[in-house]
Structures are given as structure tokens and as C-alpha cells.
Amino acid sequence: MTPANNLERVLTQGNFAVTAECGPPRGADPDVIRKKGGLLKGHVDAVNVTDNQTAVVRMSSMASCIILKDMGLDPVLQMTVRDRNRIALQSDVLGASALGIRNILCLSGDHQSFGDHPGAKNVHDIDSVQFVDTVRMMRDEGKFLSGQEIKGRPDLFIGCVENPFADPFEIRALRAAKKVKAGAQFVQTQCVFNVEKFARWMEMVRALGIHKKAHILAGITPLKSPGMARYMKNSVPGMDVPDGLIERMGSVPKEKHRDEGVTICLETIDAVRNIEGIAGIHIMAIEWEDIVPEIVKQAGLLPRPIPA
Amino acid sequence: MIVADRKPFDEIMDMIAPYDRVLLLGCNECVTVCAVGGTKETALLAAQIRIKRQAEGRTVDVGERTLERQCDPEYVNTLAESLDDYDAVLSLACGCGVQFVAENYPGKPVLPAVNTRFMGVTEQPGMWAERCQGCGNCVLDRTQGICPVARCAKSIMNGPCGGSHGGACEVNDQLPCAWQLIIDRLKARGKLDTYSEVEKPRDWSTSRDGGPRRRVREDMTL
Ligand code: SF4
Ligand code: SF4
Numbered sequence: 001m002t003p004a005n006n007l008e009r010v011l012t013q014g015n016f017a018v019t020a021e022c023g024p025p026r027g028a029d030p031d032v033i034r035k036k037g038g039l040l041k042g043h044v045d046a047v048n049v050t051d052n053q054t055a056v057v058r059m060s061s062m063a064s065c066i067i068l069k070d071m072g073l074d075p076v077l078q079m080t081v082r083d084r085n086r087i088a089l090q091s092d093v094l095g096a097s098a099l100g101i102r103n104i105l106c107l108s109g110d111h112q113s114f115g116d117h118p119g120a121k122n123v124h125d126i127d128s129v130q131f132v133d134t135v136r137m138m139r140d141e142g143k144f145l146s147g148q149e150i151k152g153r154p155d156l157f158i159g160c161v162e163n164p165f166a167d168p169f170e171i172r173a174l175r176a177a178k179k180v181k182a183g184a185q186f187v188q189t190q191c192v193f194n195v196e197k198f199a200r201w202m203e204m205v206r207a208l209g210i211h212k213k214a215h216i217l218a219g220i221t222p223l224k225s226p227g228m229a230r231y232m233k234n235s236v237p238g239m240d241v242p243d244g245l246i247e248r249m250g251s252v253p254k255e256k257h258r259d260e261g262v263t264i265c266l267e268t269i270d271a272v273r274n275i276e277g278i279a280g281i282h283i284m285a286i287e288w289e290d291i292v293p294e295i296v297k298q299a300g301l302l303p304r305p306i307p308a
Numbered sequence: 309m310i311v312a313d314r315k316p317f318d319e320i321m322d323m324i325a326p327y328d329r330v331l332l333l334g335c336n337e338c339v340t341v342c343a344v345g346g347t348k349e350t351a352l353l354a355a356q357i358r359i360k361r362q363a364e365g366r367t368v369d370v371g372e373r374t375l376e377r378q379c380d381p382e383y384v385n386t387l388a389e390s391l392d393d394y395d396a397v398l399s400l401a402c403g404c405g406v407q408f409v410a411e412n413y414p415g416k417p418v419l420p421a422v423n424t425r426f427m428g429v430t431e432q433p434g435m436w437a438e439r440c441q442g443c444g445n446c447v448l449d450r451t452q453g454i455c456p457v458a459r460c461a462k463s464i465m466n467g468p469c470g471g472s473h474g475g476a477c478e479v480n481d482q483l484p485c486a487w488q489l490i491i492d493r494l495k496a497r498g499k500l501d502t503y504s505e506v507e508k509p510r511d512w513s514t515s516r517d518g519g520p521r522r523r524v525r526e527d528m529t530l
Contacts, residue, residue, distance in 0.1 A: 129466035163470030237471035237478035
């Protein structure tokens with residue numbers, strides 16, 4: 001059985017970490033999560049569960065994390081500040097810790113205008129940097145945001161995301177530094193398609209010494225088709241898919257699209273592994289979770305370490 | 309100023325359907341500046357209503373008046389007598405004006421002819437944009453004069469989020485990212501080093517979140 005804080009141990013013991021993303025279903029069937037968890041088990045060190053990704057209503061991240069935990073996986077609870085105010089966020093932090101969840105990833109969340117309930121009120125009581133700071137304060141100082149004392153501190157490994165491909169580019173490492181200063185111990189990045197730009201971001205990250213204070217995991221997404229590549233480029237906020245990649249996907253016959261996507265993905269993994277300061281990869285195979293074992297295997301990242 | 313849009317004409321016609329004597333009430337402040345509820349717009353709407361009712365074969369007595377301000381008792385009090393001749397008031401003022409006329413004349417239905425949108429500025433002729441949300445604790449001194457509360461779609465205090473692209477907000481390509489503007493100005497002023505400070509969570513109790521607000525100045529009250 002994987003220890004509850006597997007990810008933290010893998011990283012602190014200096015292993016190259018592999019995490020993957022699992023999107024909960026748009027329904028109440030727990031077997032959807034069990035199936036995805038079953039595919040990932042033994043191939044990754046931890047599984048991120050998205051929180052109503054792209055503002056579309058899905059099974060709660062917390063519930064899905066518990067289903068994965070019961071299967072012996074180490075879940076990463078993703079939590080956005082879009083839908084919860086500071087009362088709900090802090091309450092969920094306590095609840096997650098009580099249920100044995102040991103990793104949390106604090107995010108802003110995509111704006112609700114992208115999702116299935118564009119008429120929803122957006123909360124944004126605190127932002128993602130302040131949320132990281134809040135979880136750190138709850139854990140390390142035993143205090144709520146109000147300053148009142150917590151009886152029974154939460155125990156969580158704190159993560160954040162950063163998008164090296166958003167603008168303004170020159171602020172992107174500084175913003176990661178801000179999150180690490182606030183308390184983030186690991187950083188998972190937006191999907192890397194533009195390796196050259198990612199390497200330039202990492203140069204700034206190293207110049208600021210962020211990689212020495214937090215573990216940086218590069219986001220990896222296998223492309224399924226040229227259509228998906230174009231969609232990601234044009235319709236997903238903050239995504240940088242170079243035209244060359246879209247052309248490359250389109251240059252092979254249809255039945256080879258997936259193979260080409262996996263090949264590109266393996267090349268990307270290889271490239272980011274060679275960048276100084278990268279501590280692991282985070283695979284976001286959007287609605288294609290069953291490809292993850294193949295990718296991890298072909299990338300030569302098996303077997304996964306079993307940390308002491 | 310407060311910026312508003314006129315409601316669709318059909319909605320207005322449905323609203324006044326039960327009435328045959330309607331006073332159209334404009335306001336000489338914000339809604340005049342944003343060209344939705346001044347004397348001119350009141351006259352235009354009155355003419356449209358008359359024509360439409362005539363086409364429907366139903367008479368209507370449409371009065372027109374514009375107050376200096378509909379949010380001030382000094383002007384609202386002057387309405388008293390003229391209201392006797394009407395069944396309803398159709399106000400072209402912002403939501404504040406509509407309510408203030410209504411609370412001063414509880415016996416009279418007062419209907420909104422506009423949708424009140426935001427507090428903003430005239431960016432160029434015919435274009436208005438939001439600038440302030442009245443949060444009750446202004447931070448513009450710390451954000452280079454650009455409001456992250458009203459102008460960032462996520463009201464982020466430590467921005468920009470991961471959706472900022474080419475100067476635009478993730479929500480809409482036509483919408484400038486407030487944080488791109490803040491960073492640009494920090495750079496221009498050689499103050500980018502201040503960016504590394506983590507801004508702490510805000511106290512929203514001074515905002516609408518603390519409940520409806522009131523301001524009292526003892527020295528001015530009667
Ligand atoms: S900080 Fe508050 S008061 Fe100042 S401009 Fe923004 S919303 Fe208005
Ligand atoms: S893109 Fe800019 S303005 Fe839009 S939500 Fe993100 S930080 Fe705010």
C-alpha cells in the first residue's frame with residue numbers, strides 16, 4: 001500500500017516524480033473514478049483530482065480523492081478559489097486532512113464563463129497565492145485566517161500551479177516565487193508544448209533559486225489529434241501549442257495520430273528531464289487516462305520508487 | 309459615473325401595458341452623460357411609446373420630465389403634484405433613482421426603463437467601461453492606480469492568473485487584463501521589485517459583502 005504522503009517522500013528523497021491527473025465524472029458513479037485509479041495504480045506517485053475543471057460541474061474533488069485513497073493511491077486534492085470563500089476553503093482543508101488526504105493544490109480556477117453554469121456567481125474571496133499562505137498558516141502556525149487558534153492542525157503537502165506560457169512572460173517566475181514564498185512546496189506547471197519557452201522560464205526560475213525551495217513538476221499532455229491540438233491552442237485559456245506541433249500531428253495519417261501524440265509526448269518528457277531544476281512530471285491526459293501507463297513505461301520511468 | 313443600458317423596448321411596453329397615463333422621468337446626472345436617460349432619451353422613448361400604442365389602437369397619455377437628480381430629496385420632492393395625473397412612473401434613472409422615487413411616492417408604481425450596469429468612465433465617445441466596485445477600502449495606491457477588484461475578472465490581489473494572454477483577460481479578448489496593466493506600470497515606474505510582496509487577504513466587510521451600506525455624517529444630519 002502506498003503511504004499517504006507518498007508524493008512528498010518521493011520528492012524529498014530525490015526521486016524523479018510522476019503524477020497524473022484524474023478528472024471526476026459528470027455524475028455520481030464512483031466506478032468511473034475507480035476505473036481511472038486502477039489504470040494509474042503502480043504507474044504514478046500521486047493522482048491529482050481536478051476541482052470542477054473549466055468550471056463544469058463534476059463529482060467533488062474531495063469525494064473522488066477519498067475513493068482513490070481507499071484504493072491505495074496518494075491523491076492530490078485540487079481546490080480552486082472560484083467557488084468557495086475563506087470559510088468554505090478552510091473548512092475543506094480541515095476536512096481533507098481529517099480524511100487522510102495529504103496533498104493539496106491551490107488554484108485560481110478557470111472563470112465560470114467557460115463552464116456549464118456561466119450565470120454562476122464567482123467568489124474569489126481570496127486568491128490562489130493567499131490560499132497557499134492560508135493553508136501554510138493553518139498547518140505551521142495552527143491559526144485560521146482570522147487569527148484564531150486551530151485545535152488539531154491540518155497536515156498537508158502544499159502545491160501550486162504556474163503557467164509559464166501566460167503573459168506577461170517576465171512575471172511568470174516571479175509569481176511562482178511568490179507562491180513558494182507563501183508556502184508552496186511543489187509547483188505543477190501548465191502543459192508544456194513549447195519546450196523552448198519552458199526552458200527559458202526555467203532559466204528565470206533557477207536565477208531566483210525557486211527550484212531549490214520547491215519541487216517543480218513539468219506538465220505533460222499527450223495530443224490525441226491535430227483537432228485537439230488546435231482546440232487547445234485556440235480555446236483553452238493560457239495554452240501555448242506551437243504551430244509546428246499542430247502541423248506535425250496533421251502530417252501523419254489519421255490512424256497514426258495517437259502514436260504521433262505519444263511520440264511527441266515522450267520527446268517532451270525527455271527534453272524536460274534534461275532541464276536543470278525539474279523534479280518530475282505531471283501528466284494531464286485529458287479524457288485519455290488509459291494512455292498514462294504506456295507513456296510512463298516508454299519513458300523508462302517504471303517501476304515507481306517505493307520510498308521508505 | 310453610473311453606467312446603464314436602456315431596456316429592450318418590448319420589455320418596457322410589457323411593463324407599462326396595464327397603464328394608460330405614464331410619466332417618463334429622466335435624470336440629469338450619470339444617465340444623461342452615458343446617453344441613456346437624459347431629456348433627449350426621455351423624449352425619444354416617449355415618442356416611441358406613443359407611436360407603438362397608436363399602432364395598437366390604444367390611447368396613452370405620456371408625460372415627460374427630467375429631474376436634476378432622482379437620488380436626492382431636494383428634486384424628488386418637487387414631483388408630488390405632477391404625479392396625480394399619472395397611473396405610473398417609468399424612470400430612466402439608475403436603480404438608485406427608481407427606488408428613491410418609489411419610496412417617496414409609495415402609492416405609485418415606479419418602473420425601471422434601464423438596466424443599471426456599473427460605475428465607470430467614458431473611454432471614448434460611445435464606449436464606457438467599469439472602473440470601481442465600491443469596495444469601501446481603496447487599494448489604488450498599492451496597485452499603480454489600476455483597480456484589481458473591479459477590473460480583474462477574478463479580483464486577484466496577487467495577479468496575473470494563468471489565463472492572461474497578449475494583454476487580454478482570459479474571459480474575453482476585448483477585455484484588458486488588469487494585471488498586465490499593473491505590471492506594465494510597475495515596470496515603467498521601475499518598481500517591479502515591489503511585486504514580490506504577498507498581498508494579504510482583503511477584509512470585504514467594507515464592501516457589499518458586509519451587507520447594504522450607509523454613510524452618516526453627524527455634522528450634516530438634521
Ligand atoms: S479598490 Fe475598491 S474603492 Fe478602489 S477603485 Fe477598486 S473597487 Fe473602487
Ligand atoms: S486574465 Fe488578468 S484580468 Fe483576467 S482574471 Fe486573469 S489576472 Fe484577472
